[in-house]
Amino acid sequence: xxxxxxxxxxxxxxxxxxxxxxxxxxxxxxxxxxxxxxxxxxxxxxxxxxxxxxxxxxxxxxxxxxxxxxxxxxxxxxxxxxxxxxxxxxxxxxxxxxxxxxxxxxxxxxxxxxxxxxxxxxx
Numbered sequence: 001x002x003x004x005x006x007x008x009x010x011x012x013x014x015x016x017x018x019x020x021x022x023x024x025x026x027x028x029x030x031x032x033x034x035x036x037x038x039x040x041x042x043x044x045x046x047x048x049x050x051x052x053x054x055x056x057x058x059x060x061x062x063x064x065x066x067x068x069x070x071x072x073x074x075x076x077x078x079x080x081x082x083x084x085x086x087x088x089x090x091x092x093x094x095x096x097x098x099x100x101x102x103x104x105x106x107x108x109x110x111x112x113x114x115x116x117x118x119x120x121x122x123x
Contacts, residue, residue, distance in 0.1 A: 011048055011119025014101065018042075018115075031066075031098055038062060047103065047118040051089045056121060057103035060110060067114045068096040081112055091117065 019025050021041055025034050039062050046056035063070060070081040074088065081100060085091045093114045100112040 011121045013050070014042070014047060014115050014118040014120050015095075017120050027095060027098070035062065035099075042101070042120075045120050047101065047113075047120050049113065050117050050119055051085070051091045057105055057111070059101055060104045061102040063100040063102060063112055065099065066097050067093060067100045067112070070100060070112055072112070081114065085114065085117065093117070 015027055018038055018041065019027070022034055022037050025038075031038070042059045042062070045059045047059060048054065048056050067081045071078045072081055072084050073079075074084050079087070082093045082096055085093055093116065095114065095116050098115050100114055101118055103111045103113055105111045
């Protein structure tokens with residue numbers, strides 16, 4: 001399995017990487033058509049966030065719902081993942097109809113992040 005190899009701050013956007021590796025993959029297309037290929041390609045890849053520099057996190061899966069439908073708790077209320085990234089980081093998520101990337105942030109704890117907010121690398 002190929003991995004993305006980049007220097008610390010030189011990551012390739014995850015959606016670009018997927019488009020380059022999977023023939024006929026277009027962000028605008030129905031993601032479900034390529035779900036299995038995308039999951040296989042990304043499993044174990046290390047990514048960083050585009051909105052802040054932190055240590056890399058390992059991809060452990062892809063969410064079953066799109067980011068518009070995923071709810072998280074923020075300031076004691078349930079909001080969509082899209083709203084969360086806007087309120088917390090002032091980031092506009094453009095691809096509401098794509099699922100999120102599931103990242104392992106701590107043992108037994110995962111974080112959902114929109115694809116467009118991740119850059120890939122391998123350590």
